[in-house]
Amino acid sequence: MTANASSWIALAHLLRPQGRKGELLAELFTDFPERFKERTQVFLAAPGFDGEAAQARAAEVVAFWLPMGKNEGRIVLQFAGVDSITQAEALAGLEVLIPDNERVPLDEDAVYISELVGCTVYDGAIAVGTITDVHFPATADGSRRLEEAAPLLEVISPDGNEILIPFAKAFIVEVDTKEKRVNMTLPEGLVEVNQSQRSDQDAKARGESKQ
Numbered sequence: 001m002t003a004n005a006s007s008w009i010a011l012a013h014l015l016r017p018q019g020r021k022g023e024l025l026a027e028l029f030t031d032f033p034e035r036f037k038e039r040t041q042v043f044l045a046a047p048g049f050d051g052e053a054a055q056a057r058a059a060e061v062v063a064f065w066l067p068m069g070k071n072e073g074r075i076v077l078q079f080a081g082v083d084s085i086t087q088a089e090a091l092a093g094l095e096v097l098i099p100d101n102e103r104v105p106l107d108e109d110a111v112y113i114s115e116l117v118g119c120t121v122y123d124g125a126i127a128v129g130t131i132t133d134v135h136f137p138a139t140a141d142g143s144r145r146l147e148e149a150a151p152l153l154e155v156i157s158p159d160g161n162e163i164l165i166p167f168a169k170a171f172i173v174e175v176d177t178k179e180k181r182v183n184m185t186l187p188e189g190l191v192e193v194n195q196s197q198r199s200d201q202d203a204k205a206r207g208e209s210k211q
Contacts (some may be wrong), residue, residue: 008049008056011035011042012075012096017089018067022082024091025067026075029113033075036064039102044094056097115177121155121165123186129157131182134167153182163195 011030018025043056060080067076077096082088113134121128137149150168157163165171165186173183 007100008043008045008097009100009102010095010097012077013047014044014077014091014094014096015074016092017085018071018076020085021078022084022088023063023076023078024082024088025071026077026096028073028075033064033066036061036075036077039098043097044091045097046093047095049095049097057094059096111175111177116153116167116175116182119175119177119180119182121153121182121184123184123191127158128165128184128186128191129155129161129163132156135164157195161195163191165190165194 009030012026012028015025015027017023040061042059042061044059045056049055061077062080063078065076066072067074079091082091116131116134119131121131131153133154135152135154137152150166153165153167155163155165165184171184171186173185175182
């Protein structure tokens, strides 16, 4: 059976073993970690999964918990038949998926990340660019998501520049995923500043400097 990649939803990314009995620490891609209690049947596949069902491995979540401290904001998962560090290491790097039709219904003002990717951002009547990814701000060491900070839309402008735009309620006018359109009212200069900052970072990475 072949399914389109967009018909699958990624819930988490398995990072590394967490414990001696096969537990794995994972990065959460969902605001609904409690779904692992209600829906224990999931699939595991490598990042970039193209939707080919034969490439996905069925798995059963037998336990999960939300760690505190440096791993707050992540999740620990344990799968049936995975009982050792060695078995857990073999799963590190895989993504935890469910079919699109099993995802949790959202509140009226919420939207899935997968539905944002490919949408065009408009600042009033001006097309700023197309969303290629969504980033969640985290602590400096990357161990914990900053829940109070707005996600950042990675947007590619028509001339090929990359722009980071805060997906903040104060800027959002309307999100129409069917029309692949995100209407926003952005503060004056925000696009230019974020675009120039990104250009400066890229120049430094290439060993260049502006005069």
